[in-house]
Amino acid sequence: MRQDKLRPLWRQYLSYSDALIYVVDSMDRDRIGVAREEFQAVVEDPLMLNSAILVLANKQDMKGSMKPPEVGQRLGLYDLRNRTSRVVGACALTGEGLHEGLGWLAATLKDAHAWGSAVRF
Numbered sequence: 001m002r003q004d005k006l007r008p009l010w011r012q013y014l015s016y017s018d019a020l021i022y023v024v025d026s027m028d029r030d031r032i033g034v035a036r037e038e039f040q041a042v043v044e045d046p047l048m049l050n051s052a053i054l055v056l057a058n059k060q061d062m063k064g065s066m067k068p069p070e071v072g073q074r075l076g077l078y079d080l081r082n083r084t085s086r087v088v089g090a091c092a093l094t095g096e097g098l099h100e101g102l103g104w105l106a107a108t109l110k111d112a113h114a115w116g117s118a119v120r121f
């Protein structure tokens with residue numbers, strides 16, 4: 001099949017660059033700076049400029065873990081301009097936060113596709 005016939009069909013599916021899910025170890029204060037550098041490099045990648053960003057602040061069940069707003073601040077999430085993002089507390093052992101986080105992402109992507117636009121407000 002020719003490429004131009006494939007394209008409209010393809011747009012009904014999500015491209016990997018539509019969404020970024022970034023998981024942070026909220027207990028690891030020593031490496032949050034490295035996580036920030038990695039995170040910033042990914043969000044600034046030209047392929048990712050229109051992606052919705054979900055940050056999962058993992059290990060919220062552990063005493064002393066960074067809370068979601070602190071994780072967002074340390075990653076530089078709140079300094080990003082024209083991006084749709086959310087940081088949600090999570091626990092990989094219980095699945096806490098996954099429903100909220102992935103639910104938000106699904107609703108965000110559905111809205112963006114319904115409007116036929118990139119996820120950028």
Ligand SMILES: Nc1nc2c(ncn2[C@@H]2O[C@H](COP(=O)(O)OP(=O)(O)OP(=O)(O)O)[C@@H](O)[C@H]2O)c(=O)[nH]1
Pocket residue numbers: 025058059060061062090091092093
């Ligand atoms: N209490 C708790 N433990 C977790 C959670 N997520 C992962 N772990 C545990 O933490 C340990 C290390 O897991 P991860 O941090 O995911 O592993 P990793 O990314 O390969 O390790 P690092 O690169 O060293 O962070 C394992 O024993 C996991 O079971 C969580 O949400 N809560």
